[in-house]
Amino acid sequence: MLSRIRLTFKQHRFETIAVAAVCVALTAAALIEAYRLNSLNVPLSCLQTYQGGFIDPSQGPVTAAQAHCNELAKSFFDTTRSLDMNLVQLLLLLVPLIAGIVVGAPLVAREIEQGTAPLSWALSGSRRRWLLGKVLAGVLLLAPLMLAVGLAANVLEGALNPGLNPYASFSNYLGRGVPDVFWALAAFAGTFALGTLFGRTMPALVVALVVCFFARAAWDAGMTHFVLRPFAVQQDQQDQQQSGIVIYGPGGSGSADMYVYSKSFIDGKEVTDAQVNDWYNQNMVCAPMPAPTSGASASSTDLSSPDASSSPGAPAAPDNPPGGFACQTPTIDPSHMPQQVMYVLPGKWYWQTVAFESGLLLLGALFCAAIAFVWVDRRRPY
Amino acid sequence: MTLGGGASTGTAALAAHGLSKRFKKKVALDKVDLEIPVGSVTALVGPNGAGKTTLIRICMAFERPNSGAVEVDGVDPWKHRSEALRRVGYVPQTPAVYRGLSVEDHLSMARSLHSSFDVDYARRRLDQLGIPLDQRADTLSGGQAAQLGLAVALGTRAKVLLLDEPLANLDPLARREFIQVLLDAVKSDGSTALLSSHIVTDVEDACDRLVILGGGKVRLDCPLEEARQAHRLTEADSPPAGATAVGSFLSKGGKDILTLWRLAPGADPSAEPGQQSETASLEDVVLGYLAAGRGVGLQLN
Numbered sequence: 001m002l003s004r005i006r007l008t009f010k011q012h013r014f015e016t017i018a019v020a021a022v023c024v025a026l027t028a029a030a031l032i033e034a035y036r037l038n039s040l041n042v043p044l045s046c047l048q049t050y051q052g053g054f055i056d057p058s059q060g061p062v063t064a065a066q067a068h069c070n071e072l073a074k075s076f077f078d079t080t081r082s083l084d085m086n087l088v089q090l091l092l093l094l095v096p097l098i099a100g101i102v103v104g105a106p107l108v109a110r111e112i113e114q115g116t117a118p119l120s121w122a123l124s125g126s127r128r129r130w131l132l133g134k135v136l137a138g139v140l141l142l143a144p145l146m147l148a149v150g151l152a153a154n155v156l157e158g159a160l161n162p163g164l165n166p167y168a169s170f171s172n173y174l175g176r177g178v179p180d181v182f183w184a185l186a187a188f189a190g191t192f193a194l195g196t197l198f199g200r201t202m203p204a205l206v207v208a209l210v211v212c213f214f215a216r217a218a219w220d221a222g223m224t225h226f227v228l229r230p231f232a233v234q235q236d237q238q239d240q241q242q243s244g245i246v247i248y249g250p251g252g253s254g255s256a257d258m259y260v261y262s263k264s265f266i267d268g269k270e271v272t273d274a275q276v277n278d279w280y281n282q283n284m285v286c287a288p289m290p291a292p293t294s295g296a297s298a299s300s301t302d303l304s305s306p307d308a309s310s311s312p313g314a315p316a317a318p319d320n321p322p323g324g325f326a327c328q329t330p331t332i333d334p335s336h337m338p339q340q341v342m343y344v345l346p347g348k349w350y351w352q353t354v355a356f357e358s359g360l361l362l363l364g365a366l367f368c369a370a371i372a373f374v375w376v377d378r379r380r381p382y
Numbered sequence: 383m384t385l386g387g388g389a390s391t392g393t394a395a396l397a398a399h400g401l402s403k404r405f406k407k408k409v410a411l412d413k414v415d416l417e418i419p420v421g422s423v424t425a426l427v428g429p430n431g432a433g434k435t436t437l438i439r440i441c442m443a444f445e446r447p448n449s450g451a452v453e454v455d456g457v458d459p460w461k462h463r464s465e466a467l468r469r470v471g472y473v474p475q476t477p478a479v480y481r482g483l484s485v486e487d488h489l490s491m492a493r494s495l496h497s498s499f500d501v502d503y504a505r506r507r508l509d510q511l512g513i514p515l516d517q518r519a520d521t522l523s524g525g526q527a528a529q530l531g532l533a534v535a536l537g538t539r540a541k542v543l544l545l546d547e548p549l550a551n552l553d554p555l556a557r558r559e560f561i562q563v564l565l566d567a568v569k570s571d572g573s574t575a576l577l578s579s580h581i582v583t584d585v586e587d588a589c590d591r592l593v594i595l596g597g598g599k600v601r602l603d604c605p606l607e608e609a610r611q612a613h614r615l616t617e618a619d620s621p622p623a624g625a626t627a628v629g630s631f632l633s634k635g636g637k638d639i640l641t642l643w644r645l646a647p648g649a650d651p652s653a654e655p656g657q658q659s660e661t662a663s664l665e666d667v668v669l670g671y672l673a674a675g676r677g678v679g680l681q682l683n
Contacts, residue, residue, distance in 0.1 A: 001494070013482050114478065118444065118472070122470065125464030125465070
């Protein structure tokens with residue numbers, strides 16, 4: 001078997017070297033980007049108080065320490081928004097799928113295209129054993145490389161969100177760590193199954209690209225709507241106050257929950273979103289505002305209540321007054337206002353959730369592999 | 383129509399019983415009955431589309447027959463693929479080699495796939511032909527690639543060798559070398575070979591038995607010598623004594639119509655042919671049988 005695995009690597013030399021080189025380079029790039037962020041040594045407090053360069057004059061004169069703090073925070077956020085950082089993050093998301101597809105597509109299909117399948121299948125009594133050797137080679141190539149990429153992505157996630165524990169947070173959790181391995185294996189299995197069905201590399205590659213990227217795009221929504229929903233719990237009030245629904249920025253408790261769904265209540269009775277909108281329509285008073293004078297700051301308008309002019313319940317304006325509308329609810333006891341309750345997976349459930357979703361990906365991979373193993377036994381070698 | 387009645391002694395190395403195969407509406411094999419005796423080197427001859435490749439592919443379990451059965455060394459390859467393939471060495475139609483692998487890698491791969499593959503034996507065969515083991519297979523000439531395919535098939539030390547038009551893409555010298563290596567191996571190993579070809583002259587010196595396939599049916603199945611002796615060729619419709627017409631076809635120049643006659647079973651083949659008849663060459667025999675049922679046949683090559 002070892003000899004067969006070695007020969008499979010040699011046979012698919014180009015794909016092996018290309019995927020290994022890309023993964024090693026991406027791992028190195030992610031670690032370098034993480035190092036760049038960490039080496040800025042920005043105190044967490046600076047990131048938490050940074051307001052995108054806006055300095056509130058009502059807070060009094062800016063001290064030298066505050067200015068330095070703002071400077072550090074600015075350089076941190078500039079780095080996170082840089083082109084190379086965005087490129088690395090994009091590649092961290094895509095490479096597991098692309099690597100799986102590139103390794104999987106020619107595994108069986110190229111043998112059929114190039115006419116070598118009859119040679120191998122005539123020698124091997126069991127085509128399934130023949131395929132197993134090739135699949136093992138693919139798994140042995142992808143698993144360690146993707147683990148390295150995933151761990152580097154975890155390091156980068158930690159650097160992008162100082163104070164966040166990547167192993168107790170759902171921030172970008174499917175694009176880093178162990179799930180990378182299973183995304184790659186699922187893409188690999190799906191693609192070599194398509195290659196076995198089609199017997200052609202390029203169609204298998206194209207279909208796999210389309211299917212994998214749709215699957216990846218729909219995965220999060222699908223999981224939260226259909227799979228994870230029963231497991232969600234009401235978000236802890238303390239977490240809500242500390243971190244909001246999900247921490248994507250720096251700071252917080254070090255743990256980020258995953259929002260699954262929410263429920264709205266009015267006077268203790270569960271209502272729909274439409275009913276919440278109706279409530280705001282009935283209870284909100286909007287008035288046209290005069291045109292803002294030069295130098296007036298946005299903060300001078302009281303939009304602190306949730307039912308601000310951007311609210312979905314805001315009435316359509318017959319005309320657009322120069323200052324827009326300002327909407328307010330009359331003084332109402334807060335206990336009678338619409339209440340929203342978040343249902344989340346707590347960040348501390350990271351490993352359980354990752355194991356569950358990785359298991360689902362593995363099941364998908366095994367299902368695709370089973371199709372390939374059944375079909376390879378039935379199909380013609382040409 | 384068969385002469386000789388297939389295997390006369392011992393178990394057949396390869397046997398087909400009522401074997402039929404259709405591809406949609408096209409009939410590739412039509413109730414083929416065939417027995418290849420152990421130790422023989424059989425030429426499977428017929429034009430393109432005659433069903434030669436289909437027959438071999440069914441023997442390799444690459445195709446499933448629509449009806450009937452085939453046995454390779456007594457084993458049905460569709461029902462017991464592993465068992466059957468262990469007994470077969472196969473050389474495909476086009477010498478397919480792995481582009482990135484060396485000759486030695488091919489032997490290693492064969493060893494990893496086939497439990498009883500004899501690497502040393504295959505290596506010796508290639509050494510004798512001066513094919514470097516460290517050379518990349520995609521840089522071999524057509525003849526060398528065919529020899530590599532043959533060495534891999536012979537290395538299995540299989541009892542039955544199935545060769546699917548291995549000579550089609552080779553130059554005359556490479557063909558001769560290929561045939562020689564095959565015959566040496568068959569003699570020394572005592573194996574059975576079925577060599578398909580649509581070029582009669584390629585196989586007539588190598589084989590001791592002839593099977594002619596045409597239109598999915600076995601037109602002739604007999605020892606090679608018997609095929610030569612039992613037929614006569616005439617330019618006119620004047621049969622030799624006691625002979626029956628097989629088929630008519632155009633002569634090489636295309637001017638005359640020749641008729642192939644089959645002598646009566648009891649007739650003395652050594653008797654002096656009539657003035658207007660002559661001993662048929664193997665090519666004539668093949669042409670005559672292929673022309674049967676088609677009217678005036680065209681030249682086979």
